[in-house]
Amino acid sequence: MTTPTAQAADVDSGRDGLRRLLLRTGALEPAWVAAFDAVRRADFLPGVMWPHDMATGRSRTVDKARDPDAWQRYADSDCPIVTQWDDGAHNGPEPGRSFSSSSSMPSLVFSMLADLDVREGQRVLEIGTGTGWNAALLAHRAGAGNVVTVDVDGVVATDARAALQRAGLPVRVLHRDGCLGFPERAPYDRIIATCGLRDIPFEWVDQTVPGGVILVPWGTYYGPEEATARLVVAEDGRSASGPFTRPVGFMRMRSQRLVRRQHAAYVPPGAMDRADTSVTSLPAADLDGFVPGLLVPDVTRVADREREGRRTVWLYGLSDTSWAAAVFRAGRNEAKVYQSGPRRLWDEVETAHEWWQAHGRPGFERFGLTVEQGGRTRVWLDDPSCVL
Incomplete structure (x- = not known):
């Protein structure tokens, strides 16, 4: 998508x-x-x-x-x-x-292929076969024997394999977990994922040549917003780093779908009465989008529908049961805030917002990612040395 x-x-x-x-x-x-x-x-x-x-x-x-x-x-x-x-x-x-x-x-398909910059004869691994059309385009450019595509769904993989055969492009289509890549055909010059990720497997870096490109739709559990990260593998093969190139929205890799606790596990009966309260002037719109998720880690956001001029935005911690809620009312410049738990999530949001304003309110295009051995992912602003 x-x-x-x-x-x-x-x-x-x-x-x-x-x-x-x-x-x-x-x-x-x-x-x-x-x-x-x-x-x-x-x-x-x-x-x-x-x-x-x-x-x-x-x-x-x-x-x-x-x-x-x-x-x-x-x-x-x-x-x-x-x-x-x-x-x-x-x-x-x-x-x-x-x-x-x-x-x-x-x-989107052709914009991402342009970012991937595939050349004739290069070896390509695609994560997420889907219909097989993207793999077919890659095969036409690089050669069918140079393209491997994997999908976690057996029926999807079977249908795509048949379509590729009918098109005269006998790409190798595998039914397997894309997180593992496919080391049997490594190393690859290019790896492209066509599903949204929250964690980038280091196996992909291991299976890519130094100087090779990994193109990944990536986001945080804060919300559904994503951007493609164009990562270039370092000469020593121990990391891959690069900027975000464009906003996108993909179906999430099945193994990385968010499964969080139910609301009642965070906010049991009476919890609102016992919570710490404050008032904020932070605009509700500044809580939306891709960038807040970069600045406030391990948090997911849920916004209620507006009813009678009232809309509540909830924040839930993913590592514990910390929570916060801001109640916005139409025509008012301030919202009432409730928060509870080991983390003060709203305080973290306010601090992140101050940092964002102090740095010129940067958009996604000023940020980037570095993936390191051990699976550690670092987010940076403007330069890989400026880690958040």
């Missing part, structure tokens, strides 16, 4: 229109035009699929047998398409509860 929203005009543009759109926006670079022309996204999509509107969060059912014209329009659009729900447990034509495999927006 991805964060941009497909416009109605994009859905009706057809494949030639999609090509023009991708060239006009710069998503499709000259080096990838031949792959776009040779490898059709439609050849990797199922007969029943669910185009997803990122603006509304809704998906619609499109059945090729019932409405082939609509199916083709969406296949040739810059639109994310859900291809599996509920880890395969979903049945029937209606959308399921939680999407678990998809075909990402072509603009």
